[in-house]
Amino acid sequence: MTEIYFAEIEGVEYQIEILSDNRITINGEPYELNFQALRQHLSYSLLLEGKSYEINIYQDNGFWEVLLRGNQFSVQVEDERERRLRMAAGQASKEEGKLLLQAPMPGLVIDIQVKEGQEVDKGDVLVILESMKMQNELTAPRAGRITRIQTEMNEHVERKQVLLVLE
């Protein structure tokens, strides 16, 4: 039974068709392979075009994290049904331009360098977060206006906690 998947890495999409256990196509190109789970699905052995790869794959935060030859890739995988659902949802609620700045790791808010209503440029320092004995500058991923600040100085924040809203 043929199944079609879409895998995306940093904006590059690969369409992968699974024809059988050992035959697939990548963007239409046919390949033969052998894929075997090892160690309770923690690592996998892939034989592809005469080369052997030992790969670690685990799920984190909606991504498939792939450790391959000392590189790490974050892959988003969806099948046709998931893609249709996402497309439909994407058209229903079009809330563009709102960006939540989240703490990338737990830490202590040392300084907030912006005020509500302030216009910022891409790369401007917004918040200084101390973690692992280092002060990390969290910068604006793009230009915009700070509409809300949801943290305060000396607050201990958790990973993913929303610090401020940029529109």
Added chain:
Amino acid sequence: MREVQYLEEMPGLLEAARREAESSFGDGNIYLEKLIQGARHIEIQILADQRGNVIHLGERECSIQRRHQKLLEEAPSPFIGSDQELRERMGAVAVQAARSVDYINAGTIEFLVDEDKNYYFLEMNTRLQVEHPVTEAVTGIDIVKEQIRIAAGQPLLVKQEDISLTGWAMECRINAEDPYRGFLPSTGIITQSLLPAGPGVRVDAGVYSGYEISPYYDALIAKLIVHESTREKTIARMKRALEEYRIIGIRTNIPFHQNLLQDPDFLAGNFNTLFVQDVLPPLSASHQDKTLAEIAALAATLAAHEQSERAALEIQRSKRDLSNWKWVSRWEQTRE
């Protein structure tokens, strides 16, 4: 530590450095020093016992740094290389420095070395350092064992004339940092830690499967040290060992090291302390090896496919056996 390029930057950077010092040490006093640009960081390991014997164990090259934190160290230094005269001269100065303060213990005299091979005293580290294993590898001397002997009042096991450097050693510091996102610290639980092995490979690790990386300590979690006969072979061995080292559940800087170890300037030994910041092309998730990215996309898809197949199988099974009681009794009956 902060670097001031222009006078206008001084107030802001001074403030930031004070803040960091105050929160870390409870004292906002800081030093101002002249910046020697384009310098290499090369240091000399010394050993000094209580009986007046002081020797040096050659140098370590520590120029691969980010924000003044060392990331990779090697011995010998590719910059000093076969210049035995410079090695002896720097070694003699280090021994003299230790003697002049009646130093007892293992220690390190750090130097900045400019392009013309002038060297400047940087500081002395009066302790065992993170990078000591590279010196142990090339000299065959167990520095910790020597420290214990020194503390017990025993003489050093070796004399200066017994010291020679064999082969090449390199250490990669494995940090819980995401090299694709500006080296942001990575926290969480290490679900699996698979160590590299084989001849000439040493791992000094402070973490294991199930260990939780908290935000309260610095990011260094392990050190990977390899030893081979030449620098080229050492690098090849290090690349293989880095590939084998799998730390799952958190992000590490292993991809940074892999990227560094294939850089032509690094391979040529052509770098200084600004190399990582200014010269080395940064790792970018969108500029990864195209072939490997395709394989990663394929592998993730196959894993996702396999998972959904397994889930489908479980649903099928529960359709067949609606009642768990029925299922259990049947299973018990068919059992021997």
